[in-house]
Amino acid sequence: MAENTVEQVDRQIEGLDAEQLPVGEHELHGPGHFGGLYAAENVAGTEFVFGATFVALGAGVVDVLIGLAIGNLLAVLSFRFITAPIATQTRLSVYTYLDRAAGGLTSKLYNGVNAVVFAVISAAMITVSATALRIIFGFPAQEEAYPTHWGFVVLALAFGAVAVLVAAYGFNALAEFASICGPWLMVMFATGGLVLIPALADSVTGSPTLSSWSEFIEIGGSAVFTGTTPSGEAGITLVGIIGYAWAANSFAHAGLIDMSLLRYAKKSWYGYLSGTGMFLGHYMAWVSAGFMGAAAAAIVSTSIEVIEPGAVAFQALGYAGLVTVVIGGWTTANANLYRSGLAGQGMFPQLSRQKVTLILGAVVVVAALFPFIYRGYLNLVTYIGIVLVPIGGILIAEHYLLPRLGMTTFWARYKGTRNTPALLAWGIPVALAVMTLVLGLVPAYLLFPPVFLLSIPLYIVFARRMGAAERYPEGEAADKLFAERVKVFHTEQAEKAATGGDTTDRRTLTSVLKVVWIVDLVVISAGAVFVLFFSPDFATYLEHRDLFFWIAGTGTVIYFLAAYWRLRRMKSYARRALA
The missing domain is CATH 1.20.58 (Methane Monooxygenase Hydroxylase; Chain G, domain 1)
Structure with missing residues (x-):
């Protein structure tokens, strides 16, 4: 590796996109920023789907209250002790860190998977929002896996096209608007559940009033989280609820996607602030949405397995509920379309993010026509986690374990070779997980931890055999010089930013x-x-x-x-x- 001069490194730094550099000290945020971000992102239109899904899975009321608490606590601890430390130590996004560690084919494959994943999530959110507008325009409910009315097709296409254009060209304005939606969305979910509890109480006890906590549990167990599926079969267990709650964000914590967010944290303990999203969104909102879904399904005489989020919100909150679904779905769809475009641009750097977003948007708009995508959202995010968490294990091994075992971090880049161990440590656990699912040996919600853990020793073993055990002093010296000049660059940027002024x-x-x-x-x-x-x-x-x-x-x-x-x-x- 040729030795670079200070001037060459400085020119290299100036020519890089800001996303490819570590975050500077002057760009860091305090705890309130992250508490608000996690709350806003995890209280959205999808919560109607999650809540109804647990009802349809036949969860018991006590199992739900305990299982969601444990599962979401495990998620918060994963953010705190897996994602936040590596994010605050490297100050890099997972995309940039993976490119430095594995590079080439691994990064392109990872970016491709993320582009598809976030596009599918966006499609599900567009469909969710369209269910609310469908009520306003009087189209029939879409209870099949495919569209059954031309009006819904037109509505989903129009809504999807607007969402794609906004994500491509107007994302900053929408992001500003989305930033103020969090407190209102939390109130809407909480109040919607409260308003429909008397209707459920009346159906169980003959009176809309509640006299005690035990009566609330009785109503929840009789009319909402009954412990049996709508077809009368035994429902999901406590372990299953814990697994789903922990796995719902596994791609973000164990998969390290949220390095992109937490690299701006001043301290690694800010990972605890993911609790605002996990417990306000994935606990309170899921339980509340379950009550809303069960009550709405009974009111409109529809199975909870097919009732639309728009119909649920309308019964609980009136027209404000329709606004809740539209805004919750739209803001989430646009954020994920933006992520999809960034990941797609990583595969095709010669194209602008806007162009890539528009190309992927065409796929999103078509996918939004099919309601089965959002109805299977809980399993979807679980499968996504299984596919992506090995990358988290590989980077954890690269960052922490290789140096402790006397090996070299970034060895593949220093050696100028393809990081085949990363491909193997990603592909083998995922292949084994697919076989396990096909054979029905283990439920999907229990698979992401072993997949994550297996990727770590696999990577270490393969990396040792293929070059990580060697030393690369020239490469390490070049990276040290690069890090020193980045600090100088950030110091200059901080001075130009005039951050000392009071803008309150x-x-x-x-x-x-x-x-x-x-x-x-x-x-x-x-x-x-x-x-x-x-x-x-x-x-x-x-x-x-x-x-x-x-x-x-x-x-x-x-x-x-x-x-x-x-x-x-x-x-x-x-x-x-x-x-």
Whole structure:
């Protein structure tokens, strides 16, 4: 490897995209940033699907409450002790780190898989949002795996096309809007479940009132999480619920996808802040969505296995529920379309992200026509985790274990050879997992931990045999020089950014707008509590529920007007302060 001069390295750094460099100290964020991001991303339209899926799987109510708590705790610990440390030590995205460690074919295959995965997730979200608009336009419910009405086809195509164009050309504006949706979405999920509990209580006990926690458990076990599937078979076990909850985000934590997010964290303990998403989204929202799904299915006389998220939200929240599904699905779809475009660009660097996003968007729009994709979303993310977590194991071995075992990190790049051990350590565990699934030996929700763990020793063994045990002083010296010059570059960037200026908007109207949207959410929550505890009979319950629908709808309009106005004022003030 030829020795580079300082000037050559500096020119190389200046020519690299910011995504290919470690994050600088001046770009790091505090804990509040990550708590908000995880809450916003994990409270979305998909939660309606997850909640209904656990009901359809025949989960028991006590198993759900305990199993989701344990599974989501395991997910939080995985973010904290697997993802966050390597992210904060390297300050790189998983894509960049994998390219340095494995390079070539492995990176392209990984980017290709991610491009397809995020495109499919986007398609599912577009379909979820379309179920809400379908109610507004009066199309029949899409209960089959394929579209059954031309109106739904037109709606899904139109909605998908808009989502793709926004992801390609207007993502920043949408990301700003999505950033304010988290608190409102959490309130919508919580209140939707509260409002439908009296309807379930009436169907079980003959009265819409609740007198104790044990009565709540009885109602949940009788009408929602019954322990049996709709066909009367024994339902999923406690272990299954734990496994699904832990596996739902396995591609993000064990698979290290969220290195891209946590590389901006000042401390590795910020990984604990994933708990805002796991417990507000994957616990509270899933349980609430289960209650909403069971009640809505009973009200409209439809099986919970096919009832649409839009129909569920409409029964729980009225028109505000339709807005919840549309916004939750749309913001998630666009974020994943953006990720899909980035991953696709990694395969074809000669194309811009916009062009790649448009190409993948064509696939997304067609896939969005088929409702079976979103109905199988829980299994989908579980399978995604099985495919992607070996990459996490490989990078953990590369980063931590090779140096401790006297081997060289980044050996394949130093040696100038293909990292065949990475391909083998990825392919063998996945192949074994596929065989296990085909033979029915182990459920899918139990597979990602052994797949992840198996990839680690496989990589170490193969890497030792193929060159990792050798030393590459020239390559290590070049990387050391590169890291030193990156620090100098970041110091210069920090000085140019003028980060010392105070950009906090303390103007009265900006503060008042925050108070307005907070009070607004409190009023919506109070309305749901009023329906739950002050409806002595079913006729009164219906009156109170209709009143709540009006409160939720009006409150939604007020919330977004106040929150978005405040956001625009804060951004405008920050620009002027820096100028």
